[in-house]
Amino acid sequence: MAVNAVLKQRMADLGLTQEELANRMNAALLEITGRPGDVSDRTVRNLVNGTTRRPIGRTRRALEAVFHCPLKDLGFAVPAERSEGPVERRHFITASTALALAPNSGSPRRVGTSDVERLQRRFAEVIANDHRHGGRLAIERTAVVLADEALVLQGSGSAGQRVRKQIYASAAAFRSSAMWAAVDGRRFDDAAAHMQVAVQLAEMAGDPYIKFRIWSHAGTMYRHMGRPADAAAANDVARKLGITRQDPMFASLGLARQGAIHGAAGDGAAARRAFDQSQDAMQRADPAAARPVWMNAFYDQAELDSLALCAYLSLGDFERAEAHGHRCLSALRPHMQRSKAIATTRVARAQLEQGALETAVARAMSVPGEAANRHPRVVGMLRAFGRRLEVIAPGSAAARTWATYIRDTWRSYA
Template identity: 25%
Template sequence: MADTSVSRLARLRHAAGYTQESFVTAFAREAAHLGVDASVSVRQLRRWERENPPPLPHPSQQTVLEAMFGVPLTEMGFDVPAHRVTVSAPISDPEEVKRRTFVADAGALAAAALVPARPGPRIGAADIARLRARLDGLYQMDHTAGSVPAMTQAHRIEDEITGALGAASYTGRIGRELQTMLAELHGHRAWYGYDGGRIDQGRAACMEALAAAQLVDNPLLQVSVLETLVLLAIKADRAWEAASAVENAYRLATRAGAGHTVHLVIALRDANVATHTGDLSGARRALSRAVSHQGHADTDAEVPNWAQFVGPFEVDYATADMYVRAEQPRRAVPFLRAAVRGIGGDLARNSASYRVKLAGVLLDAGEVDEACAEMSAVLAVCGGISSPRLLGKIREFQRSAAKVDSAAARECGECIREAVRGGTT
């Protein structure tokens, strides 16, 4: 049986994992996110939890409390006057219209739209924070361990979010957060499709992500999906789709007032499309825009998680790709070397991928010994990365090296066979 000596508000706080002190901090943070001028002290919280009935919170405090716990104020143990109860009612009775406000306060409506009206767990701000931390952790997992384990974790998070959306009770604001995270997860799955060579699955995930991002009217999230769609469309040899995705990304970024870093990502995807189609003049123009945006990226006040991977090394890599497409591998080499030096160790999967690319270009440039030394260095460090795309690049190098009559190339080929057989990637 529940301890009736503990107030409903205290039980909600305990269930959300807050101490009284941490609740006060979380309350201030949530008020800032909501744009509400509201605060609470530990002393006031103790009065709310101790007194019966507790003192009624101010309307602004009510908005924050309902957003944090995902329940109306009445369910927290407060005696709430009728005009402050956050529910809607029919207005067909003309007598009723005379005795109440025509509609509830817009802020109250946003906080009180509980979904659905059936038994289920309550989802509040603390639950959202925990899901958000796990979702953000997918970036690090993908970069360090590869897309295969990240995909497994993404499916677990997706099941939890869709379960909450379908069976839990939550406010309208919490529901929007859940839908936004679901759109992000679809975007992650699109990338995993690209990394795993499952192009059709990746494109399908892109379509789901775009629809979900449109439903929550999040243009920057749509941009993040479109930049992945560019890569998938290029792999599917759908250059027109990739070019359309770039144009839409530019439009959405302008609408959202995006900073230089987001525009840098789009410019790089623009260069990807131009390089793929052999439009080297277009690639140079896109790369010039990328260089300009990179030079101003430090002025961005905020950068979305999905754009934080980008940096000068991406510009160097895209420039090298242009020279490879122009069949000038020797001109590509210094840009690839700069990219490998600049990417850093925290992006392990991409770092290994860059080095494999460098090894392949060195081989094309006739620098066989250096190419094989670079590949051997990759094999020594990529054992914990599970990425089908990286493995495919390594095997592509293996096939190219097999055509070279060189002791170093033969030895390197044997090392790759041993690594692949041992499950290195």
């Protein structure tokens, strides 16, 4: 049994340990096949020590994607070729190009903290764009491209273990943003696919903050899909991470989202208890503590009240919902344009259910046109508002005003 000296040297050229190569191969398989890889340290050890001389199937595809070369150039005996269909071949070529990990010639460059900082700046841009627009397919696609760029960076040169993990964390963060954009845009199948990739990348990174974001988003995704039991289970994964004990602000967010899930499930007592606990945790949190950019960008008192507004609206407690809605709108930061449109629409619905027809219609018509016409979640809520208005007060002056608004301003979505 002879050691595969070629593979060993290629790993040394990239500064890869056996564990790091296994992680890279799993990431490649996730991109190529859409399914998590199961390559272990032992798999790589067998490849290096010569126990495995003819890797086939998923192992072969992962190796060729990671090193960006045919199997024979890695010191292996090449198994008999099989034909591949054009779609499969195109998929593999695209994925292996995106995950190219080594230049064709010369010494690999050093990947360092400046590269990580550049990724983090791009992530901040994605976050800002999401808060302005939300739910756009363009945001989702941009986040996916940036996640792929982060994985390409993994292979563009040598790097220390800390930098490697930070790059995986960046890739997971971008994928979690793609997931959220898909949730916000009501593209739930796409959101679930992004979640699968994000979870595995986060595990490779070992970053509890991005794990919290992914699983917390998953809870929201399932809540919007009408699956409160799955929502609670996913949100519990986030809430059980150690950072919720270290920083009460994360505990507050987990509890607030749990309150919204209880509201969707119709459990008013549990919702009220969760929001009380969330408020208490927020008051105990240190406002100056260091937190990820995505957390600082959105979670505050306004977001807690927004989640309470959603929960109490689901529970039919419209007076309490409206009160939280006004608190939310008064505290929202200027960049939270998507959140403002959603909260405004929900307040209008709470007012409508209390019989304040003219006030409710005026509030609904105040939603900015871009959100009213282009944000899938807001569009759906405004449609539901109009249907409910026709049930409560058919033929009323308020209903006629709304109909005119729909016809003249919102015609393409009526």
